[in-house]
Structure formats: structure tokens, C-alpha cells
Amino acid sequence: MKNQNGRYGIHGGQYIPETLMNAVIELEEAYNHYKEDSQFNEELTTLFNDYAGRPSRLYYAEKMTKDLGGAKIYLKREDLNHTGSHKINNVLGQALLAKKMGKTRLIAETGAGQHGVATATAAALMGMECVVFMGEEDTIRQALNVYRMRLLGAEVVPVKTGTATLKDAVSEAMREWTSRIADTHYCLGSVMGPHPFPMIVRDFQAVISREIKAQLKEKEGKHPDAVIACVGGGSNAMGSFYHFIEDKEVRLIGCEAAGRGIDTFETAATISTGRLGIFHGMKSYFCQDQYGQIAPVYSISAGLDYPGIGPEHAHLHDIGRAEYVPVTDEEAVETFEYLSKMEGIIPAIESAHAVAYARKIAPVMKKDQIIVITISGRGDKDCAAIARYRGEDIHE
């Protein structure tokens, strides 16, 4: 009998070293206890509202709607959260949980740096030690976020192994966790890794779809026709989709980073180019070669530059409940500029992937239809890199 723990269809599971098994079992038990604990939930709600600035706004993008001439566009403004992205939702939940478990130290991986900044922030707030692993390549692409983490009191460890990007940061954080478990919680940043992480991260991010549902009901009296979010590991997308999974009429669309195109090797679009595998603690889809060696993926977006996808997304793909589409660097950059000029909102380059796809489908939808796009983060961190992409020699 195969272990059913943490399975989403055939995906998920706990493919990790024996050294970590009791740690994830302890984490699951603690989570199952505290998620029903009213004091824990009150504390978390207070942190969400008073510290992170929730609920985040659901903004009607009127100019963009008129410009595209089709479906009505709403933007879920996770970029307005404290620390500038949706990552804070999960981090506040996990840090509070870790503290209740008696842990005094948080470790985390980060790609674009948003999860690292959020973890460093929560650690500062709760008086915990913090170490963030970040691919060396990403410490260069996202130098400002490295400084922010250090300013917040975290140690940032540049990871030089492999492709020196997000996957290597995850590997290194896992290695660190196996060497120091007693006082340390691994604050995983996405709906990935071994069970119970995909479940915990989803539950803490589900506040996004809970709010969208209530806010849109108030503004429009109905559900959206489509919810669109970008997908790397997939945490903002899972949070945006979760409470709509049961509402079958709502299209759920995840936008993967196609990099230079899915017909090139310089891509990170897992659903388009990957196949079933076992890596980083989970069974899911991964970009890999014929012998199962994980592929060196590429995207302009450090946050989407990951060769896998969370197991629940893989399952939603299998059963046809969600669609996953590739969006190229060029489309994302062009949309980064478009949203800035059109609505005065500079989105994270990750989020720009979602907006780019909305621009393709909105014009062919009816005017009484509604698209909600999750703006998972703000784009200040990306300005220098996009300027360089456009040939301007700007350095932070």
C-alpha cells in the first residue's frame, strides 16, 4: 500500500532523507493542532491585518479594461502587502507556528529574494535567528533584496553549486536543515517540497482567494470568470485558486515562465516541457533529461526560475481543473512596462507573466465577464534588471 500522506492524485509525498522524517512528522502534528487553535488563529489574523496590511485591495483596472476592450479586469494587490509580495502570508503563518513549536531559528531559500525578505522580516519581528540561502546568480540579479535581508538582521548565504539559482538554494536549505533540526524550522516558501509543506503553504496563502471571493461578491455580486496568477513553485497561484477549485465555472490559469521560449532550452515552463519525476521531496512534474538529471532552467524572473511545480498544481493539471500556459521573457517585460504606464502599477516581473496572459485573453472575452489577476509582488526590485534587458546600463 503506497503512502497516501500528502498526496494530490499521484503527486506529492515525502521523498526526503530519513534524518528529516521526524521533523516533518512533528511539523504536521503541530500544524494540525494549531490550525484549530483559536488563539493561534487570532494571533495570525492580527499579524495579517495590523502588520502585513491585509486584506489586500481588489482593484478595478478601468483603464486597462478599456484598453483591452473585453473582460473586466481586477487586480488582486498582493504587491501592497508589507515587504511587497504575497510571500509574507505564508511566512507569518510558518514563523508563528515555528515559535509555538519552540524553534528559535528560521532558515529559508529564496529566488527573487521576496521570500527571503519576508522570512527575515518575520524573524526580526518575532526575535528569531534567520539564515537565507540564495543562488549566487540571484544575489547578483536581486542585489537590493540581499541588502534588505541583511538590514533585517538575516545572514544571506550565496549558493554556488549547480546553476546557482532557486533549485540550488532549496537543496542547500534542505542540507542545512538535516544538519540542524532541534532549534531550526525550514520556512519553505512555496507549495512544494515534502508533505506537509505544500498543504501548510497553500492554507496560509488561501487567504488570497478567500478575500477575492468576498471582495468580488461585494463589488460585482458574482464569481470571476477567470483567475490568473504566475507559477514558479506556485504559492501565489495556489492561494489565488484554492477557494475557487470547487466553483467549476471559474477558469483557473497559471502562467509559467517560458524564458526564451518553450522550444528552446532556456525555459522554466515545467508543465509545457517537464515530465513526471521525484525531486525536492515530492513527486510532480520537473524539467529533466532522459536520465532524470534535473535541467538547468532559465527565466528572466528569478522567482519563477525553478525546474518543478507544486504537487497540487500538477494534480489540477492532470484532472484538467486548472490550465497552465507559458509566457516568455519578452512578453513579461513588455507587460511590465505596459502595466506601469497604463495603471501606474509596477508589477514584479513574476506577476507580469500573469498580466501578459490576461492581455491575450481579455480582448476575446465578453464585457460582462471578469478576470482577476493576482499581482503577487511589486516591481521595484526588478527595475534595474529590466533596464539592463532593454540595454540601459543601470546598476543599483
Added chain:
Amino acid sequence: MSKIGEAFDGKKAFIAFITCGDPDLETTAACVRAAVANGAGLIELGIPFSDPTAEGPVIQGANLRALTEGVTTDKIFDLVRDLRQDVKVPMVFMTYANVVFSYGAERFLSTCQQIGMDGIILPDLPFEEKEEFLPLCHTYGVDLISLIAPTSANRIAMIAKEAEGFIYVVSSLGVTGTRSEIKTDLTSIVEVIRRNTDVPCAIGFGISNPEQAKKMAGISDGAIVGSAIIKIIEKYGREAAPHVGDYVREMTAELA
């Protein structure tokens, strides 16, 4: 008793780990033969993986060098076919779940049987997930080696009861690599294992010198050495085999 048991039959086993294809497969073959000629009782052949999350820097480096050299699972199967012409000691593969899964578990494990591999160690396949491959391992007579860690505590008995081949006792927290000191209370762990199974157990992670090997094999049924051998191969490259042989002789002398 499976063939692996022969390595422990009336003696302490010295288990040598070598990453296949570092720096090339000819060197791997020569190092394996040198290790066996100098008393290694069991050989662990590492199939390199792009992202070996249980390995420290030394074996990570070996994985990278081997993959850069262009080694593949198929080429490693050919290496084993060649080795099996004269190497009689038990041999097991050590790799990651995705290498087996991606190749097709049935194709992988049936090939293991054909070419004479006796077992497989997958550090990212814990007890809870072993059904992924166990039925096929049994079909093709390949022992799926269980690992027990310093943090296993209440899990030791459960794992030991279902273990086969031998049990790999992880000496320390963290990843593979040499350590100046091993602090885990391994005697207690081995006691619990022995109350629950007759399958032999060997200790690995952090063992590099004869004193450590003697102590660890004294507590258990054998000592597993990886990073220390990989360091020799890294240092001497294609000329490594006689140096690996000398090292294994020094280590096994302490276990005799």
C-alpha cells in the same frame, strides 16, 4: 540471506563508496578492483545525480565531475557488466529516487538483476515511500537498503523490522563528508536495531581514518567510507586506483 549478507559473514565489512565516472569510468573500474583486491567486502557504486541533496561538498563535486564527463545510467550498467567478469563481492547502487524513477523503475531494477547488482540505496526514499520501488525490487531480487539516522528515535524498530540486505546507519546529522568527531550515541541505536532484526548494520557518514573505522565497525557490523575515497580520486585523478588500494588496505587492516 541475500548475497549482501556474504560481506558480513563472520567478519566486519569494509564498504567502499565510489562515484561512477569520476573522473571517468575506466578510473572507476580500476578503483573498484583496487578496493576489492585490498579487502573491501562490499562496493557502493554511486550513480551521479545533478542535485544530490544528501551529499556534502566532496561527493557533490564528484557527481558534477562525472556528469560533466558525460556519464549516464546506461554507461554505468556497462561498467557493472565489465566489473562482474571478475568482481565477486556484493555491489549496490547508491543514487537518488529520480534516477530510478525516470529510467523506468522496472527497466532499471530488471537490469540490476541481469548485470548482478545486489541492492540499491536511495537516500531520498524513506520508509513511508518505499512502496514506490519495493515490489519491483522484490520481483527482481534487488535489496532495498534502509537508512536509520540519529533522529530516527521511535522509528528505528519499525525500519529495522522490515529491513533487507543491510542497514545503513547514518552516524551524524547533516550531509556526507569527513568529520573529526562522531558524537551520536550509535551504540544505543544499534542495540535497538539488533533487538528487531538479524539483518547486519553498517555505519557511514564522517568516517575517514582507521581509528574511526575500527570504532564504528566495533559498534556495528561494518564501516562505510565515501568522501575520504572520493578525496583521493579527486587528488590523483586517473592515477587514483593504487592510492585507493593503499587506503583501503590501511582501513581493512584495522577491521581484521
